[in-house]
Amino acid sequence: MPRLGMVIDLKKCAACYACVAACKTEHATPPGVFWCRVVKHESGSFPAVRRIALPLGCMHCADxxxxxxxxxxxTRKRGDGIVHVNYDECMGCRACMIACPYEARYFLAEIRPYYDGQGLTEYERIGYAANGYVEGTVTKCNFCMERVDAGKEPACVANCPGRARYFGDLDDPASEVSRLIRDKRGFQLHPEFGTNPSVYYLPA
Amino acid sequence: MRTAIAGGFEKTPISPGRVVSERAGTRFEAQSQWRFLILVAFFTGGFGAGLYIASWALDFSPGMILALFMVAVIKGGAHIAYLGRPERFWRALKRPRTSWISRGIISMGVFVTAGALYATFKAPALGWIAVGAAVMVMAYTGYLMAFSPSIPFWNNALLPVLFLAYSAESGTALAIPLYTAFSGARVEMLEIVEVILLVLVTLIIFSYLYGAYHSSVPAREAVDLLVRGRLAPGFFLSVLLLGLLLPIALELLPGIGAISLNASWFAALLCIQGAISFRWAVLRAGVYAPAGY
Known part of the structure; x- marks a missing residue:
């Protein structure tokens, strides 16, 4: 069984938010819920100033x-390493939100429409139903497991215009993700938490 | 490699937390999920279990019944009211192998069942089972919080010990005047135990904060919030002065066994408010290590 993972090249990321939009489109997540997000940071002082974008989401930790x-x-981990939530079993205790070091989880207190006072649009109604969102449960990125199961890449990977994201088998030393991590000094966010994330970053 | 992302990242508005402080470009956010209802559940669970053990030691049935009520009704009710899907509460029993919530809920069930049976039949074995489960109810919330790697201030081995000691202390504090009011008899031994527990809790709090301050940047930020930040007035006044030091003085100044019933009630109220304030302060100081710091 492979261990699916992602590599994000911070040098190539232009902070265009295409991954955020692609994720929203693919999963029709309700307002305020961002399975994929990009945070930006400016560091240093003139003239040595850097601006870095850091795409964040669920790290699909091995542990x-x-x-x-x-x-x-x-919350379950599949054999291929994808961590996902079964909305029919979640009771909304939010212990997972407290435990997640990457703030990747969102509580669906209520599934609101995007346009207040106008009810759900047709897109929202179909999207929410298709994704099976349940009020009072917790939601998170599932590495687009429905696409992965169909042999496709996750939406954020497929839609990145800068090709900053790579997806593949971390356990296969010949895979592109393994090669990038090895050759370009890929690193995990907060390895000190000991969760062994499956999302790696290449230095900016 | 880490230097490429050092210095902290600006959190976008889509970040779920709430910024509580900023240091060296890093913004720290407090957890916002566990608040009032969880405070009620955690406090009444520990306090009730502590009261049960003290009452069991005195063979004091009203105290045991009050404790069972607190754990079964108030703690249980607060937990169920907090859930996003309360009708699925029974599912919490499914994962005792890895989840402290499952272990805690099972302990609650054993405690309430064995406690109620002991109150009815007075079989010693049932009493011991109830006491064992009560110890688990007192400590599991500490283990649950200490399991969170995301909140380094909680991710500390002393937290379960502290919760256990605080629960025993606050429960004993109430058992003393309650028993005296019902039976008219003094319980000098329990007063000595209470003073020892008060001193022990004070020492563990100091050790806990000292260890956290020297462990990691987010944990240090949390300790700063407690001792220098906006939580400091409540922490020093409610937790340390009124909740620990004043009860110690009330117990010791007249001499063990000489405290009046009214002063004993007053000391118990101070201890209880101190235990509530401490848990509230720890929940509020639960500062995340931001994902990009």
């Missing part, structure tokens, strides 16, 4: 604290 702390078994 996920969210899965261990979940009392219902709603």
């Amino acid at each position: 996920p604290p969210c899965e261990k702390t979940c009392p219902t078994g709603a």
